[in-house]
Amino acid sequence: MNILVLNCGSSSLKYQLFRMPEENVLIRGGIEKIGSDDAVHSFKTEGPEGGESVSTVQILDHREALSLVLQAVTHDSGVLAGVEEITAVGHRVVHGGEQFALSTLVTEEVKAAIRANAELAPLHNPANLQGIEAIEDVLPRVPQVAVFDTAFHQSMPPEHYLYPIPYVLYQRHKVRRYGFHGTSHRYVSSRVPFLVHRDLMNLRVISCHIGNGASVTAIQNGRSIDTSMGMTPLEGVMMGTRSGDLDPSLQEYITRKEELTQEEFLSMLNRHSGLFGISGLSGDMRKITEARAKGSARSALAFDMYEYRIRKYIGAYVAAMNGVDVLLFTAGVGENSPLLRRKICDHLTYLGLELDVQANESAKGERIISTPSSRVTVCVIPTNEELMIARDTQLLVSGLESWRK
Ligand SMILES: Nc1ncnc2c1ncn2[C@@H]1O[C@H](COP(=O)(O)OP(=O)(O)O)[C@@H](O)[C@H]1O
Numbered sequence: 001m002n003i004l005v006l007n008c009g010s011s012s013l014k015y016q017l018f019r020m021p022e023e024n025v026l027i028r029g030g031i032e033k034i035g036s037d038d039a040v041h042s043f044k045t046e047g048p049e050g051g052e053s054v055s056t057v058q059i060l061d062h063r064e065a066l067s068l069v070l071q072a073v074t075h076d077s078g079v080l081a082g083v084e085e086i087t088a089v090g091h092r093v094v095h096g097g098e099q100f101a102l103s104t105l106v107t108e109e110v111k112a113a114i115r116a117n118a119e120l121a122p123l124h125n126p127a128n129l130q131g132i133e134a135i136e137d138v139l140p141r142v143p144q145v146a147v148f149d150t151a152f153h154q155s156m157p158p159e160h161y162l163y164p165i166p167y168v169l170y171q172r173h174k175v176r177r178y179g180f181h182g183t184s185h186r187y188v189s190s191r192v193p194f195l196v197h198r199d200l201m202n203l204r205v206i207s208c209h210i211g212n213g214a215s216v217t218a219i220q221n222g223r224s225i226d227t228s229m230g231m232t233p234l235e236g237v238m239m240g241t242r243s244g245d246l247d248p249s250l251q252e253y254i255t256r257k258e259e260l261t262q263e264e265f266l267s268m269l270n271r272h273s274g275l276f277g278i279s280g281l282s283g284d285m286r287k288i289t290e291a292r293a294k295g296s297a298r299s300a301l302a303f304d305m306y307e308y309r310i311r312k313y314i315g316a317y318v319a320a321m322n323g324v325d326v327l328l329f330t331a332g333v334g335e336n337s338p339l340l341r342r343k344i345c346d347h348l349t350y351l352g353l354e355l356d357v358q359a360n361e362s363a364k365g366e367r368i369i370s371t372p373s374s375r376v377t378v379c380v381i382p383t384n385e386e387l388m389i390a391r392d393t394q395l396l397v398s399g400l401e402s403w404r405k
C-alpha cells in the first residue's frame, strides 16, 4: 500500500510517500512560506532514477499546497500513475489533549477534538486540520489517520502532569501538562534496544529532541514518565525562538512596562525569544555556532544558556528516575551539533558518563558516542516521525480493511 504522510506546520507542509510494508520512501518533499508569493516547493524521488526539483510558486493556503503535493507525487515525478494509488494518508497532529493516547482514524469526532484543542496549540493544530480537510475534499474515500505529538506522554502520572495551581482548573478546563514531540521520542526510544542490545523495559532513557522546538523526555520501562513541554509547546528548555520556562509574573510586568497585549506577549515568547531573542541574530543553531566561533559575545551567551537549560532538565530526570542508563540526542540540533552534545556531557561526568570525543565528532547515522566503560550510554539517533506515522497508519488501515471484509 502507498501511504502519504503529511506534517502541516503553520507556514509549511512536509510530506513523504511510503510504500508499505516495505517502508520504502518513494518521494519526499516540502513547501515553505505558504501564504506568500514566493513559497518554495522542493521534492526528491528515491531510487536509481531518483531526481530533485525546486521551484518558487505562489501558494495562498494549505489547500493549494496540497494540490501541488498531489501533482508532485503523480504527474511531476511519475512515482504514482494517479492519486487513486494513494491507499491512506497519515497526519502529524500536534495536540490531542487527553482524548488520545494512541493514533486514530480520522472521523468527525476526531476532527472536532482537534479543533477544540487548537486553543492549546495555535501554531500547529489549525494547520493540521486544514491538511485533513484538504485531503477530504480531493480524496474523499481515502482513510486518514491522526498521529498525535501528545499521545506518547499520556502515560505520565498525575503528580508529573499537574501544575501546582487550584485543582479545579484541571477539572474545569483540563489545564495540565501534555508534552509534545511524542512521535519522535517514541521512535528514537524504540531504536535503543537495537543499538545497546538491552531490553527497553529495563532501561531508564533520557531523550533530548533538540530541533526548532525542543523537548527532553524521561522514559522508564518504555513509557514517558515526564517531559519538559507542558500544556503548550512553550514550556521547558530554551528553543530556537521560544523562551521555555519563565517566572509567570513576567507577563504582568512586561505587558505593563512595554504596553503589550496578551497576544503580543505570547508572540514574543514564541517567535522572538530563545536563541533568537538572546543573540539578536537568529534562532538557527548553525548561525549561532558560526557567530560564536567568530567571537560574538551575545551568540556565545545564547549558546551557553541553551546548553545549560537542557542540562538542568537532564539532571532533573536523573532525579526523577533515580539514575539514567541511556542519554540520547535527536532532531536537527541534537543530531548535528557535536559541540552542544560535548558541552552537555562535559558536565555529566559525575554520573560516570564518558564521552568518546572522536565518535561524537565524526560519525553519522545511529550511533553510540560514549566509551565502552561509560556508565551511561550516550547515543545519537536520527528521528523519523514520518516513518512512525506511516506505520501507525498502515496498522489502523489494515484493521479497517479486514473489518470491512
Ligand atoms: N549542522 C548543524 N549544526 C547545528 N544545528 C543544526 C545543523 N543542522 C541543522 N541544525 C539545526 O536544526 C534546527 C532544525 O531542527 P529540525 O529538527 O529540523 O526542526 P523542526 O522539525 O522543528 O523544524 C535548526 O535550528 C538548525 O539550525
Ligand SMILES: CC(=O)OP(=O)(O)O
Residues within 6 Å of the ligand: 094, 149, 180, 181, 211, 212, 213, 214, 233
Ligand atoms: C510541538 C513542537 O514544538 O513542534 P515543532 O518542534 O515541530 O515546532
Ligand SMILES: [Mg+2]
Residues within 6 Å of the ligand: 211, 212, 213
Ligand atoms: Mg520537528
